[in-house]
Amino acid sequence: MVRVLTALGLITLLATCGGRPERVSSAPPPAPSVEPAGRLLVAQSNIDPAALAKTLFGAKRDGSPQSPAPFGGYAKGCLAGGAQLPETGPTWQAMRLSRNRNWGHPETIAYIKRLSARAAAQPGWNGLYIGDISQPRGGPMLTGHRSHQIGLDIDIWMRPADNLGLSRTDRENISSISMRRMKGAFTNGNWTRAHHQILKAAASDPAVARIFVFPGAKVQMCNDETGDRAWLRKIRPWWGHHYHFHVRLKCPAGTSGCVNQDPPPPGDGCAGAEEWVRNILNPPPPDPNAPPPKPRREYVLADLPKQCVQVLSSR
Ligand SMILES: [Zn+2]
Numbered sequence: 001m002v003r004v005l006t007a008l009g010l011i012t013l014l015a016t017c018g019g020r021p022e023r024v025s026s027a028p029p030p031a032p033s034v035e036p037a038g039r040l041l042v043a044q045s046n047i048d049p050a051a052l053a054k055t056l057f058g059a060k061r062d063g064s065p066q067s068p069a070p071f072g073g074y075a076k077g078c079l080a081g082g083a084q085l086p087e088t089g090p091t092w093q094a095m096r097l098s099r100n101r102n103w104g105h106p107e108t109i110a111y112i113k114r115l116s117a118r119a120a121a122q123p124g125w126n127g128l129y130i131g132d133i134s135q136p137r138g139g140p141m142l143t144g145h146r147s148h149q150i151g152l153d154i155d156i157w158m159r160p161a162d163n164l165g166l167s168r169t170d171r172e173n174i175s176s177i178s179m180r181r182m183k184g185a186f187t188n189g190n191w192t193r194a195h196h197q198i199l200k201a202a203a204s205d206p207a208v209a210r211i212f213v214f215p216g217a218k219v220q221m222c223n224d225e226t227g228d229r230a231w232l233r234k235i236r237p238w239w240g241h242h243y244h245f246h247v248r249l250k251c252p253a254g255t256s257g258c259v260n261q262d263p264p265p266p267g268d269g270c271a272g273a274e275e276w277v278r279n280i281l282n283p284p285p286p287d288p289n290a291p292p293p294k295p296r297r298e299y300v301l302a303d304l305p306k307q308c309v310q311v312l313s314s315r
Contacts, residue, residue, distance in 0.1 A: 046313075047301060047313060048301070049300065049302035050300050050302065051300060051301050052140075052298055052300055053139055053299040053300060053301050053303065053308075054139070054141055054142050054299070055142070056139070057078065057135055057138065057139025057312070058135065058139075058140075058141060060135060060136045060139075060312070061100065061136060062136050063079075063081060063082035063084065063103060063136045063137060064079075064080050064081060064137050064310075064311050064315075065081075065314060067081050068080060068083065068106050068107075068252075069081060069257060069258070069307075070150035070151055070251060070252075070255055070257070071150065071257040071305040071311065072149070072150060072257070072259060072304060073149075073150070073259040073261070074147040074152065074248060074261065075146045075147045075149060076149065076299065076303065076305075077138060077139070077149045077259070077304060077305055077308070078137055078138040078150065078304060078305070078308035079103070079104070079134055079135075079138030079149075079150050079311065080307070080310075080311045082103040082105070082134065082135075082136050082137060082138065082151055083103065083104060083105070083108075084102055084103050084109075084136070085102040085103070085104065085109050085112060085133060087102070089113065089116070090117075090127070090164075091113070091117045091119065091127030091128065091164075092112060092113070092116040092161070093127070093129055093130070093161065093164055093166055093171065094130045094171070095129050095131055095157065095171045095174075096132070096172060097168055097171055099132065100135065100136065101133055101134060101135055101141075102130065102133055103133055103134050103135060103136045103137075103138075103151065104133040104151040104152070105150075105151040105152055107249065107252045108133060108151055108152055108154060111154070111205065111208075111247075112128070112130060112154060114205070115198075115205065115247075116128040116130075116161075118198070118201040119161070119194075119198045119201070122194035122197055122198060124160050124162060124194060125160045125161055125162065125194055125198070126161055126162055126163070126164050127164055128156055128161050128198075129156070129159060129176070130154065130155070130156060130157070131154075131155030131157055131176075132144070132145065132153075132155045133153065133155075134149065137311050138150050139308065139311075139312075140298075140299050147248075152249040152250075152251070152258075153246060154246070154249075155244045155245075156202070156244055156245055157176040157243065157244050158176055158177060158178075158179050158190070158195065158242070158243055158244055158245065159174075159176040159243075160194070175243070176243040176244055177190050178190070178243050179195065179214070179217060179242050179243075180214050180216055180242035181216075182216070182280070182281065183280050184214040184215055184239075184242060184280060185215065185216050185280040186219075186277075187216050187217055191217065191220065193224075196220075196221055196225075199211065199221065199235065199245060200221075200225075200231055203231040203234040203235055204231045207249050207252075208247060208248070208249055208250070209234070209248045209250040209260065209261060209263070210234050210248045210261070210264060211235050211236065211245055211247050211248070212236050212237075212238040212241050212246040212248070213235060213236075213238070213241045213245045213246075214237065214238070214239075214240070214241050214242040215237035215238075215273050215276040215277050215280065217242070217245075218232075218235050218236075218237045218270070219277055222274075230268075232268040232269060233264050233268055233269055234264060235269065236264060236269065237269075237273045237276050248261070257305060257307055
């Protein structure tokens with residue numbers, strides 16, 4: 001499995017995620033698809049069902065005036081009733097405000113508030129710098145990310161948020177810092193015990209489904225943890241994710257149109273992360289029988305759950 005994934009990682013294009021160039025393949029795997037948009041609803045709304053979903057959703061500046069609800073999966077869906085993370089709070093700042101991606105399900109906003117308060121207790125941290133969540137109405141984006149479509153994915157900077165007085169301009173210009181060396185096989189000198197503690201708090205929250213971080217960080221945490229190890233199961237090694245970690249929340253209770261990803265396999269996942277690291281250090285030869293990669297088609301509106309038509313058109 002790791003070999004196949006590694007091969008895929010080599011053939012992908014560049015995109016941005018969390019303020020730094022990153023491979024598109026670093027987007028976590030797509031969740032299963034749901035019922036496509038109904039023709040009737042699309043016809044009623046006067047929106048062309050064949051229009052590119054990213055163009056439609058990328059043009060929305062505000063959340064939809066609807067009850068909060070994610071529709072579809074993390075990589076194929078939209079968000080009704082999105083809430084905006086305040087640009088600055090007591091223990092956080094939203095970064096890259098020009099992107100207008102500081103929107104999420106209200107439970108996502110609540111999660112950021114409680115995790116950032118925990119982070120602020122760490123030495124050298126006053127809270128968290130928050131990267132992309134979702135667009136105001138979720139959906140596919142014009143640039144970057146395959147996931148982040150239903151308001152339940154959050155990119156959190158690895159750079160310690162030591163100054164919560166950054167201006168808008170500062171937040172466009174400063175970058176996060178990388179935690180990796182040897183192509184992600186190991187952490188570098190920027191990694192601290194505080195990172196371990198913040199990721200542990202992040203993963204221990206029952207609202208969380210998975211957290212994506214580079215393989216060397218997972219192995220580091222596997223080696224350093226001396227207490228409870230249950231939280232390590234939710235820490236999943238993935239490409240990129242050395243300038244930020246990516247928190248994925250479960251579908252909130254009672255949101256029937258939201259599609260969860262299968263839970264991670266049982267166990268702490270440390271052996272799998274170690275194998276990934278070995279494959280980084282000593283890459284296996286490419287499989288001559290591997291099928292050529294399938295070009296990925298861009299979603300049109302009719303590909304998304306039918307409720308997304310209403311999400312787009314409500315005002
Ligand atoms: Zn992300």
